[in-house]
Amino acid sequence: MRIPLYLLLSMTMAAAMLGAANQWTRHVIATGFPCQTAVAADFTGDGRPDVIVDAHGETHLYVAPSWEKVVIDAKWPFRPGERNTIHSEVLDVDSDGDPDYIGAVYSPGPVFWLERPDDPMKDRWIMRIVDADVNGTHGLIKGDIDGDGREDLAGNSAQPKDPYPNSLVWWRVPQDPRSAEEWPRYVLADQDAPGLSHYLGIGDLDGDAIADVVSAGKDAVTGGGNWFAWWKQPADGSTPWLKRTIAVNQTGATNALPADLNGDGVMDIFATRGHGKGVLWFEGPDFALHEIDPEMVGPHDLAIGDIDGDGDIDGVTCGKESYVVAWYENDGGGGFAKRVIHTDQAAYDIRLVDMDVDGDLDVLVAGQNSNNVVWYENLVHQR
Numbered sequence: 001m002r003i004p005l006y007l008l009l010s011m012t013m014a015a016a017m018l019g020a021a022n023q024w025t026r027h028v029i030a031t032g033f034p035c036q037t038a039v040a041a042d043f044t045g046d047g048r049p050d051v052i053v054d055a056h057g058e059t060h061l062y063v064a065p066s067w068e069k070v071v072i073d074a075k076w077p078f079r080p081g082e083r084n085t086i087h088s089e090v091l092d093v094d095s096d097g098d099p100d101y102i103g104a105v106y107s108p109g110p111v112f113w114l115e116r117p118d119d120p121m122k123d124r125w126i127m128r129i130v131d132a133d134v135n136g137t138h139g140l141i142k143g144d145i146d147g148d149g150r151e152d153l154a155g156n157s158a159q160p161k162d163p164y165p166n167s168l169v170w171w172r173v174p175q176d177p178r179s180a181e182e183w184p185r186y187v188l189a190d191q192d193a194p195g196l197s198h199y200l201g202i203g204d205l206d207g208d209a210i211a212d213v214v215s216a217g218k219d220a221v222t223g224g225g226n227w228f229a230w231w232k233q234p235a236d237g238s239t240p241w242l243k244r245t246i247a248v249n250q251t252g253a254t255n256a257l258p259a260d261l262n263g264d265g266v267m268d269i270f271a272t273r274g275h276g277k278g279v280l281w282f283e284g285p286d287f288a289l290h291e292i293d294p295e296m297v298g299p300h301d302l303a304i305g306d307i308d309g310d311g312d313i314d315g316v317t318c319g320k321e322s323y324v325v326a327w328y329e330n331d332g333g334g335g336f337a338k339r340v341i342h343t344d345q346a347a348y349d350i351r352l353v354d355m356d357v358d359g360d361l362d363v364l365v366a367g368q369n370s371n372n373v374v375w376y377e378n379l380v381h382q383r
Contacts, residue, residue: 024341024363025377027355029067030060035373037088038366040353041099043120049355052101053366053373054085059101059114062373063121064355072125073114078105087199087349089140091151093177102130104137107159111137111171115178130171130183135159139199145170145211146237153183154213158197160222166194168215168231188213188231190240195225198274199302203258205230205244205267205284213241216253218275226250228271228282230258246287252276255302259313262334270315274300279317279328281336292336297322301350305361308380316363318347325365325376346370 029038033055040049048064052072059073076083086106093100093113101114110132117123131137136159145152153171157164168189174180195217205212214230227248231241246256252275261268261281269282279293293299298320307314307327315336316327325341341363348368355362355375363376 023339023379025379026342026345027375027377029062029373029375030055030069031372034368034371035348035366036084036086036368037103037349038351038364038373039088039090039101040351040355040364040375041090043099043101043116045098045120048357049353051364051373051375052088052090054083054088054103057083059085059103059125061120070121072101072120073127075127077127078110086138087140089142089153091142091153091173093173101125102140102153104140104155106136106138108135108161109133109137111140111153111155113177128178129181131169131185132182133157133163133185134169135161135164136196138197139215141200141202143202143211145202145213145233146172147210154188154200154202156193156197156200156215157187158193160194164191166191166197166224168193168197168200168213170213186239188233188239188241189215189243192240192243193217193229194223195219195227196222198254199256201255201257201269203267205258206232207267207285208235210235212258214246214256214258214269216250216256216271218252218254218273220251226253228253228256228269230256230269246282247289250276254300255317256282257302257304259304261313261330263312263332268334270302270304270313272296272299272302272317274298274302274317274320279315279336281334283334290334292328293326293338296324296326301347301366303350303352303363305352307352307361307378309360316341316350316352318345318350318365320346320348320369323370325363327363341376344370345372345374 061070085103111130114125134157171183196219217225219225228246252273254274255272266284299317300320318325328336346369349366351364352361
């Protein structure tokens, strides 16, 4: 009996999807609560990445490999019961050789950091403030912004409210962060990032060897959203920076991360419309739009890196509403193939981290709607 062509094609696609999913093993870290952000680093000093999340108004450390939970901060001086940490970052803030945790409470703030103590499982993690005046910090990202060889921190003040409405900012780590009341703040986008900006990326967008910042605004309700844009840092380091619009009418735009995606030596941008539909990239230097997966619903999160070890940059995201985790395999020239990892997982935040210390990038997922934190073990290299 001959199999109809349409059925044969469907079976082939299903087999390909199943094969892609079989290249990943799912591991559950925690369940039972909506998680908006999760980061991984060797917080305990045993050589294995541990995971920090915020849940139930507290900060929890999950210790690898058993994922024992340790509450590292339950004291919250701002509006008891209203802690809503929406994004986070890992940075050795105090330059003592171990990772510290940085969290952003959405509205009205603040951005804070927790110092990793000598015994991270028993001693108190002391909370200190990065910035209490920003309002609507939805994304945090570290990078050397001022070119001094030390990592800085960038974020947003996305609410249309004073004192820094519709803005993007960066912070320089103080020389003595333990005694500083707040970090030095620099407003790089002064009221020209409207529409509830989401996440940020750092990179040299124009090839002048100076770091720039790219972001996206998801909402037109507050006015001026649905855009992708980048801000050029002046050579003298002054603020505000110079805005360059990449694309408009991008419903639900959320993520934009710079990288050379097609191997031509020019910076491109991998992006998602996380409050709408679509995974896409912009080809530099003119940032022409290329749709990768226009039907992906709610890809609220994005991470990029060399997932399959072939030397080029791939991407990974998860549908906040569609419950699909997928990575996008780069052919080296900016052509991307969708590879489904899992089809029953939501995410608000996603990271690429070598969780099992085997030399490749695994996927860490903070599941907001699915009420869990999981990681997917990368077996792609074993193809």
